[in-house]
Amino acid sequence: MKTKIIKVKDDNFNILSQAVEILDRGDLVAFPTETVYGLGADGLNPQAVEKIFLAKGRPQDNPLILHISDFRMLEDLSSGDLTKAKILAEKFWPGPMTLVLKKSNLVPDIITGGLDTVALRLPANEIARNLIRKLGRPIAAPSANISGRPSPTDARTTFEDLDGKIPLIIDGGSTRVGLESTVIDLTEDEPVILRPGAITLEMLREIFPSSSIDLSLVSADQVPKSPGQKYKHYAPKAEAYLLKGSLLEKVNKLSDFIKENSDKKIGIMGSSQLLSLFQASQIEAIDLGPWEDLDQVASKIFKGLRDLDRKNVDIIVVEAFSEAGLGLAIMNRLKKSTGNKYL
Structure with a gap:
């Protein structure tokens, strides 16, 4: 066809x-x-x-x-x-x-x-x-x-x-x-x-x-009432992790992680605040927008994951956001995209 x-x-x-x-x-x-x-x-x-x-x-x-x-x-x-x-x-x-x-x-x-x-x-x-x-x-x-x-x-x-x-x-x-x-x-x-x-x-x-x-997970023997409750969703091809902590902690964790994985091609999806403090020539970076503009962050998540897959990165690290307001939906998708794995 x-x-x-x-x-x-x-x-x-x-x-x-x-x-x-x-x-x-x-x-x-x-x-x-x-x-x-x-x-x-x-x-x-x-x-x-x-x-x-x-x-x-x-x-x-x-x-x-x-x-x-x-x-x-x-x-x-x-x-x-x-x-x-x-x-x-x-x-x-x-x-x-x-x-x-x-x-x-x-x-x-x-x-x-x-x-x-x-x-x-x-x-x-x-x-x-x-x-x-x-x-x-x-x-x-x-x-x-x-x-x-x-x-x-x-x-x-x-x-x-x-x-x-x-x-x-x-x-x-x-x-x-x-x-x-x-x-x-x-x-x-x-x-x-x-x-x-x-x-x-x-x-x-x-x-x-x-x-x-409803924050409960639907177990394997239950029928979900809603799309997106039961099966694995939103996963990029690359291995993916969430990055949490204070801004300084995130920068330090990211720096250490890149050093430990110097043989890998790494993609970063993060806020403007995080990326402004972090510079590394060997990574692919996607600016999701400022922390306070969650509408912009939400609109860029799925596109960012796809773009990094197109660049054939081995690992994707995504900054975690507050779970208030729209942040709850953002983190719901990111947790599923990463399999709830954190650095």
């Missing part, structure tokens, strides 16, 4: 008609959202959805998110009391928030991993919303990468993973958020964050003060 790339320019959404035709016939299309690129199939066609798992090498007990274009789809695809869902939707949709709700009979079992719940999101990206609207059905879409690899934030990275596996990639430029959506379970008495993202616990508690976050 030859994979074609089309680029949407100047809001020319008419070009999406060829993507709609592909989805309509039960095949796959990769497309941009504001979080990461998604690998999409007609969410109401089980045979089409099965192709997502095959293309990604993704286990079928790992639920998928259904992307929707309006509130009507929310009502059609879910059941039960939607009061909390509509309050959060009014506040954060379109945007990087996924809601886990009781599913309706319209949702195929392959979407939910056999659960009685469904994960729904209304993306902010106009290409994504127009694609769903033109199709007239929800689009099932995990991140458009080989399972276990860092999620793609541009069409180039998507092509590297899926070339020859899908017919079409829609190039909408680089994504804005750079981390997958916040997943919020609304099937309990109070909202529970199953996967942290740009909609933070602090933001959620402004609306529902008793909201919490």
Whole structure:
């Protein structure tokens, strides 16, 4: 199969008609959202959805998110009391928030991993919303990468993973958020964050003060309610470590580590503050931005891991960040990327 790339320019959404035709016939299309690129199939066609798992090498007990274009789809695809869902939707949709709700009979079992719940999101990206609207059905879409690899934030990275596996990639430029959506379970008495993202616990508690976050790990014999809970995710090809401590401790640890591994090609992903104090000609350095600009840091993580892999580094060292606010989502991804290994 030859994979074609089309680029949407100047809001020319008419070009999406060829993507709609592909989805309509039960095949796959990769497309941009504001979080990461998604690998999409007609969410109401089980045979089409099965192709997502095959293309990604993704286990079928790992639920998928259904992307929707309006509130009507929310009502059609879910059941039960939607009061909390509509309050959060009014506040954060379109945007990087996924809601886990009781599913309706319209949702195929392959979407939910056999659960009685469904994960729904209304993306902010106009290409994504127009694609769903033109199709007239929800689009099932995990991140458009080989399972276990860092999620793609541009069409180039998507092509590297899926070339020859899908017919079409829609190039909408680089994504804005750079981390997958916040997943919020609304099937309990109070909202529970199953996967942290740009909609933070602090933001959620402004609306529902008793909201919490599920930090427990899902064991091998449990079925996850949310994408990203169970299997290894976001791993670069290179061996990767987290770097923690005070700024001075980080600099000293890094210096010692580079000396001890002088025969290795090392990549560093760190804050502007760290990199301003550290200079070594033998390393590949990626500036994630200042500590205080976590939006910028988040948007660069997956791209940075991919860029260092392209430079064939042997080891990647990533600076650890505070876990307050968006930092919780950043560290969630970095811990998984590094296998929770620290220097």
